[in-house]
Amino acid sequence: xxxxxxxxxxxxxxxxxxxxxxxxxxxxxxxxxxxxxxxxxxxxxxxxxxxxxxxxxxxxxxxxxxxxxxxxxxxxxxxxxxxxxxxxxxxxxxxxxxxxxxxxxxxxxxxxxxxxxxxxxxxxxxxxxxxxxxxxxxxxxxxxxxxxxxxxxxxxxxxxxxxxxxxxxxxxxxxxxxxxxxxxxxxxxxxxxxxxxxxxxxxxxxxxxxxxxxxxxxxxxxx
Amino acid sequence: xxxxxxxxxxxxxxxxxxxxxxxxxxxxxxxxxxxxxxxxxxxxxxxxxxxxxxxxxxxxxxxxxxxxxxxxxxxxxxxxxxxxxxxxxxxxxxxxxxxxxxxxxxxxxxxxxxxxxxxxxxxxxxxxxxxxxxxxxxxxxxxxxxxxxxxxxxxxxxxxxxxxxxxxxxxxxxxxxxxxxxxxxxxxxxxxxxxxxxxxxxxxxxxxxxxxxxxxxxxxxxx
Numbered sequence: 001x002x003x004x005x006x007x008x009x010x011x012x013x014x015x016x017x018x019x020x021x022x023x024x025x026x027x028x029x030x031x032x033x034x035x036x037x038x039x040x041x042x043x044x045x046x047x048x049x050x051x052x053x054x055x056x057x058x059x060x061x062x063x064x065x066x067x068x069x070x071x072x073x074x075x076x077x078x079x080x081x082x083x084x085x086x087x088x089x090x091x092x093x094x095x096x097x098x099x100x101x102x103x104x105x106x107x108x109x110x111x112x113x114x115x116x117x118x119x120x121x122x123x124x125x126x127x128x129x130x131x132x133x134x135x136x137x138x139x140x141x142x143x144x145x146x147x148x149x150x151x152x153x154x155x156x157x158x159x160x161x162x163x164x165x166x167x168x169x170x171x172x173x174x175x176x177x178x179x180x181x182x183x184x185x186x187x188x189x190x191x192x193x194x195x196x197x198x199x200x201x202x203x204x205x206x207x208x209x210x211x212x213x214x215x216x217x218x219x220x221x222x223x
Numbered sequence: 224x225x226x227x228x229x230x231x232x233x234x235x236x237x238x239x240x241x242x243x244x245x246x247x248x249x250x251x252x253x254x255x256x257x258x259x260x261x262x263x264x265x266x267x268x269x270x271x272x273x274x275x276x277x278x279x280x281x282x283x284x285x286x287x288x289x290x291x292x293x294x295x296x297x298x299x300x301x302x303x304x305x306x307x308x309x310x311x312x313x314x315x316x317x318x319x320x321x322x323x324x325x326x327x328x329x330x331x332x333x334x335x336x337x338x339x340x341x342x343x344x345x346x347x348x349x350x351x352x353x354x355x356x357x358x359x360x361x362x363x364x365x366x367x368x369x370x371x372x373x374x375x376x377x378x379x380x381x382x383x384x385x386x387x388x389x390x391x392x393x394x395x396x397x398x399x400x401x402x403x404x405x406x407x408x409x410x411x412x413x414x415x416x417x418x419x420x421x422x423x424x425x426x427x428x429x430x431x432x433x434x435x436x437x438x439x440x441x442x443x444x445x446x
Contacts, residue, residue, distance in 0.1 A: 008387035009243030013236040015267035018382055020232030022274040044238035046443055050436050051245040053380050055394050059437055066446045112435045143366040147373040151392075154377020157276050159241055162385065164231035169374075171278055182446070212335045213273050214282055220269055223289045223405070 013162060021161035023211065028168045028196070030204035033087040037198060041163055042090065045197070048159035049092075052152035056130050058108050060097035060145045061152055062189050064182055065090060071181065078177035079194070084168050089198030092156070093178060095189040096149045100141045105130045149192055160197055167197045236385060244384035246434065251391045251419070253427035256310040260421060264386055265313065268420070271382035272315075275375035279353050281331050283320040283368045284375055285412045287405055288313060294404065301400035302417070307391050312421030315379070316401060318412040319372045323364045328353045372415055383420055390420045 037045075049063050066072055069086070075093075076085040085091060097104060109127045113120045120127075134141065153169060160167045171193045178184065178191035200207050213219070260268075272286050289295055292309070298316075299308040308314060320327060332350045336343045343350075357364065376392060383390045394416045401407065401414035423430050436442070 009240065009247050012387050013240050013244065013385035015264060015386060017232065017236050018385060019267060019270055019274070021236065022271055024232050025276070027276065041238060044242060046439070047242055048245055050439055050442050051242070051434070052377065053248070053250065053392060057435055059442065062442060062444065064444045064446055068446055071446055111437060115435045116433050143369065146366065147369055150370040150373035151377040151380070154275065154374040155381045157374070158378045158381035162236035162241060163238060164235050169276060210339050211274070212280055212338045214334060216269070216273055219273050219282065219285060221285065221287045223287055223291055223294055
């Protein structure tokens with residue numbers, strides 16, 4: 001567990017390195033199945049997922065890193081047979097907490113008291129605000145949880161890009177089949193999407209196409 | 224417009240720099256109102272928003288950078304009077320496309336043909352897949368659009384962190400009031416949340432608290 005410090009990190013990233021990574025990345029269609037991600041790099045990407053921001057810091061997510069070839073073959077069948085599921089060096093199943101509610105808030109409050117070495121009583125006001133939020137109907141909470149999980153997806157994709165690791169976020173999966181294959185429902189989670197990560201194949205034509213973004217004038221408005 | 228290249232960027236980021244940034248960041252409660260973000264750094268962060276990944280690359284979003292003090296004062300009243308709205312160096316209103324549908328797909332296909340210098344006919348198969356997707360009911364598409372926008376939120380927060388720029392994502396706003404103040408509804412968008420950015424005040428006590436994350440063993444599962 002790390003403490004935030006007022007001083008900015010001594011090792012920073014240059015704007016050029018950040019943009020170079022974001023321009024270099026694309027949704028890889030064909031991975032080089034022979035290239036593996038160095039373990040230290042992968043540990044960093046897992047740590048980035050853990051450090052992802054979320055509303056109130058509630059972290060309503062779980063990430064399953066699936067290496068087992070048999071499981072990946074099964075998941076491929078539940079992913080419209082997309083090759084990345086088995087060809088990428090790594091497969092992360094991105095899952096959201098189901099039935100988010102008071103129990104999740106209590107778990108977070110207890111962990112906050114533990115990490116910060118404070119009494120749960122000192123967190124009572126914060127707890128009440130979160131309990132109020134978590135008492136909303138599922139129709140509000142379920143899409144809210146999913147949005148939080150997509151923050152983590154953005155963190156992962158940016159982190160991979162700046163570390164020169166290729167990735168492909170994929171929504172084209174059958175969540176119900178994923179939940180069954182991975183036993184997610186019993187754990188109280190549901191699969192939302194996957195991210196495959198590794199290195200692009202030299203002959204993935206998509207890597208040579210110009211990146212398509214709407215003009216800045218249409219995307220960003222200054223007021 | 225940039226072209227993806229197979230070679231990884233020559234200027235990369237170290238795992239240490241990435242993690243240092245992600246550990247350093249937190250949701251700033253009190254900004255130093257006297258510190259501004261250097262313009263080159265801010266341009267980089269706007270570019271990061273533009274480069275954010277989204278499903279099919281459809282970019283169903285708009286970002287409003289609000290500098291006008293009077294507008295920010297009004298938005299503060301629509302944000303439960305939270306100080307960051309006026310004290311942060313920058314305020315970004317994160318908005319989602321409303322009534323996402325066929326017209327948005329057509330706009331994207333036309334722009335893709337333009338950027339890549341190909342005929343729209345050559346994109347017909349891709350177009351049909353996207354039109355099929357976009358023909359789903361609003362109950363499916365609206366939360367899907369919001370999730371895409373939250374990818375961009377994750378990209379922005381990670382980008383700010385690695386550039387040592389502080390930020391605070393804020394969901395505690397009244398979207399209907401934001402839409403009215405900013406004229407978003409007429410433009411076909413709706414406010415989802417805001418991100419304030421700048422530099423933490425030295426006396427923001429929240430910056431000194433230990434970061435609370437669930438243990439890795441509970442967040443990441445290896446299979």
